[in-house]
Amino acid sequence: MDFSQQYLEYKSQIDDYLARFINESKPDTLYKPVRYVLAGGGKRIRPLLVMLSCEAVGGSAKESLHAGAAMEILHNFTLVHDDIMDNADARRGRSTVHTRWDTNVAILSGDALLALAYRALLRTKSPRIQEISKVFTEGVVIVCEGQAYDKEFESRKRVRVEDYLLMIQKKTAAMVSVSTQIGGLIGNAKEGELAALKNYGEMVGRAFQIQDDLLDVVADEKKFGKTIGGDLVEGKKTFLLLEALKRARGKDKAKLLGVMRNGGVARKDIGRFRRIYEQTGAIDAARKQVEHDIRSAREQLVQLRDSDGRSMLGWLAEMLMHRTF
Amino acid sequence: MDFSQQYLEYKSQIDDYLARFINESKPDTLYKPVRYVLAGGGKRIRPLLVMLSCEAVGGSAKESLHAGAAMEILHNFTLVHDDIMDNADARRGRSTVHTRWDTNVAILSGDALLALAYRALLRTKSPRIQEISKVFTEGVVIVCEGQAYDKEFESRKRVRVEDYLLMIQKKTAAMVSVSTQIGGLIGNAKEGELAALKNYGEMVGRAFQIQDDLLDVVADEKKFGKTIGGDLVEGKKTFLLLEALKRARGKDKAKLLGVMRNGGVARKDIGRFRRIYEQTGAIDAARKQVEHDIRSAREQLVQLRDSDGRSMLGWLAEMLMHRTF
Numbered sequence: 001m002d003f004s005q006q007y008l009e010y011k012s013q014i015d016d017y018l019a020r021f022i023n024e025s026k027p028d029t030l031y032k033p034v035r036y037v038l039a040g041g042g043k044r045i046r047p048l049l050v051m052l053s054c055e056a057v058g059g060s061a062k063e064s065l066h067a068g069a070a071m072e073i074l075h076n077f078t079l080v081h082d083d084i085m086d087n088a089d090a091r092r093g094r095s096t097v098h099t100r101w102d103t104n105v106a107i108l109s110g111d112a113l114l115a116l117a118y119r120a121l122l123r124t125k126s127p128r129i130q131e132i133s134k135v136f137t138e139g140v141v142i143v144c145e146g147q148a149y150d151k152e153f154e155s156r157k158r159v160r161v162e163d164y165l166l167m168i169q170k171k172t173a174a175m176v177s178v179s180t181q182i183g184g185l186i187g188n189a190k191e192g193e194l195a196a197l198k199n200y201g202e203m204v205g206r207a208f209q210i211q212d213d214l215l216d217v218v219a220d221e222k223k224f225g226k227t228i229g230g231d232l233v234e235g236k237k238t239f240l241l242l243e244a245l246k247r248a249r250g251k252d253k254a255k256l257l258g259v260m261r262n263g264g265v266a267r268k269d270i271g272r273f274r275r276i277y278e279q280t281g282a283i284d285a286a287r288k289q290v291e292h293d294i295r296s297a298r299e300q301l302v303q304l305r306d307s308d309g310r311s312m313l314g315w316l317a318e319m320l321m322h323r324t325f
Numbered sequence: 326m327d328f329s330q331q332y333l334e335y336k337s338q339i340d341d342y343l344a345r346f347i348n349e350s351k352p353d354t355l356y357k358p359v360r361y362v363l364a365g366g367g368k369r370i371r372p373l374l375v376m377l378s379c380e381a382v383g384g385s386a387k388e389s390l391h392a393g394a395a396m397e398i399l400h401n402f403t404l405v406h407d408d409i410m411d412n413a414d415a416r417r418g419r420s421t422v423h424t425r426w427d428t429n430v431a432i433l434s435g436d437a438l439l440a441l442a443y444r445a446l447l448r449t450k451s452p453r454i455q456e457i458s459k460v461f462t463e464g465v466v467i468v469c470e471g472q473a474y475d476k477e478f479e480s481r482k483r484v485r486v487e488d489y490l491l492m493i494q495k496k497t498a499a500m501v502s503v504s505t506q507i508g509g510l511i512g513n514a515k516e517g518e519l520a521a522l523k524n525y526g527e528m529v530g531r532a533f534q535i536q537d538d539l540l541d542v543v544a545d546e547k548k549f550g551k552t553i554g555g556d557l558v559e560g561k562k563t564f565l566l567l568e569a570l571k572r573a574r575g576k577d578k579a580k581l582l583g584v585m586r587n588g589g590v591a592r593k594d595i596g597r598f599r600r601i602y603e604q605t606g607a608i609d610a611a612r613k614q615v616e617h618d619i620r621s622a623r624e625q626l627v628q629l630r631d632s633d634g635r636s637m638l639g640w641l642a643e644m645l646m647h648r649t650f
Contacts, residue, residue, distance in 0.1 A: 085433070107410060114439060122458050134447050137447060
């Protein structure tokens with residue numbers, strides 16, 4: 001089976017679904033930004049995880065398409081509101097909603113996206129729909145908690161690696177794990193299968209975020225599509241910064257503490273900090289954490305039945321680890 | 326049966342439910358504002374409507390308490406986000422969330438409130454939970470549409486009475502009608518009963534909003550608890566302003582058009598505009614509209630079985646019409 005081909009097939013099913021999803025057009029100030037966001041592309045990883053998880057417990061991908069779309073719409077809701085809070089001007093090469101329209105429009109179209117995510121989810125035909133909706137809802141609460149921690153960290157002087165891991169577990173990993181759990185529930189997973197899918201999702205999600213932090217420092221700029229060192233310039237408390245801070249001594253430690261306090265590094269100093277990350281072993285630690293999480297995630301898959309869905313979940317975990325995008 | 330007493334009893338059940346509802350406390354920046362909002366009081370009319378509607382089709386109020394709380398939390402979500410968009414500093418005598426904290430905190434705690442509303446709703450035990458969740462979700466979408474229209478109207482030069490009625494149907498009446506429908510669904514209403522509850526809710530909701538517009542101009546300041554003429558000062562396109570504009574000629578018409586264009590009236594001119602509202606017959610038209618809607622709402626109740634719930638729905642409609650609060 002050609003997994004890359006299969007991925008493109010599922011991705012286009014999601015893109016089609018989202019393109020047809022909104023029938024309303026009035027009021028313009030609500031539905032223009034909603035359509036704009038849903039047409040904005042993206043890797044559609046979360047819907048893919050829903051569909052593969054459903055298959056990996058014996059369900060069909062088709063019956064999980066509504067829930068897959070729901071996860072993607074939910075993801076886009078978080079992006080629209082996070083972009084307001086982070087003052088971000090651009091995403092995926094396009095203006096953010098609050099930049100193209102205004103903050104009020106972005107708040108309101110974000111709200112509508114959250115409701116529309118439930119609309120898609122509730123089209124799912126499953127005797128377990130209440131359980132599915134509960135998992136989805138608790139995921140939304142957890143994502144809000146994760147974002148609140150993320151914003152708190154910006155002004156906090158002391159953030160430990162453990163705090164960071166809790167934050168990304170809530171802000172990033174939970175949505176991945178909700179995707180795999182919901183896919184499993186639609187496929188009527190047994191308890192053991194469901195636990196395996198949940199764990200797989202959490203570990204893949206965490207690895208994905210730490211890999212993102214790594215790519216900001218070590219990626220090939222052309223392939224990655226965004227400028228290297230952006231996290232350092234913003235003074236973001238990433239896994240690398242916190243891990244390097246834990247390990248550094250003397251002058252390096254003072255420099256890192258400076259970044260924590262002053263909130264940012266000049267562009268010309270990015271190379272210097274990359275070297276500190278290398279020399280303290282923070283980069284190695286991040287790589288090891290990603291490898292460990294991906295291995296643990298794949299180990300969970302033995303709980304599932306031998307199926308194309310399961311094989312492709314294994315492939316996807318590897319691909320996310322080796323991604324350069 | 327003493328309906329006022331019964332109302333206070335149900336209200337205190339809701340207040341208790343909301344006080345116990347949030348077990349989480351961290352992160353502070355999320356749960357402090359969430360608790361603050363839920364402890365902020367209010368008339369708890371929407372939960373009351375859920376509980377009474379459930380009883381009026383043969384269900385018990387107790388089984389609809391989760392959904393009642395969900396409607397109140399949902400209502401509070403809309404208030405937190407609307408207050409950001411409207412730049413409102415105070416609500417029910419307390420600072421709004423974005424004033425007491427900041428806009429980011431208000432966006433995020435609003436988002437969490439919406440998810441928490443679903444958490445409460447999904448605790449409902451009902452074979453019709455999917456239908457209930459769909460009605461709730463479509464209500465959220467409609468409220469977003471209503472708010473988008475409301476914001477659009479602020480900068481639109483031409484708004485007709487019909488546009489205004491569509492806006493309040495979406496922004497205010499839909500939530501009232503969702504409350505009565507969901508109560509009916511939990512009580513396992515038959516199709517005819519459900520339609521009657523839906524219609525009752527829409528008409529009561531519309532009357533409630535027009536009454537609110539009226540009270541801004543004619544209420545007793547002390548009883549109403551807020552300053553008279555606030556809508557005029559803000560230049561809000563209310564039922565009264567649009568109805569008066571339709572009816573006025575000559576100098577009065579020019580004055581009203583001035584309010585539409587310049588967005589507001591000086592405090593000292595409020596009395597003058599109140600007289601225009603009276604002389605054009607706009608106030609009478611608003612009163613007639615409210616009376617008509619309340620009468621129609623009550624007529625719907627004959628579709629329901631004779632019960633305390635039904636009687637109290639009739640009482641509630643009257644009370645809302647004669648309210649001075």
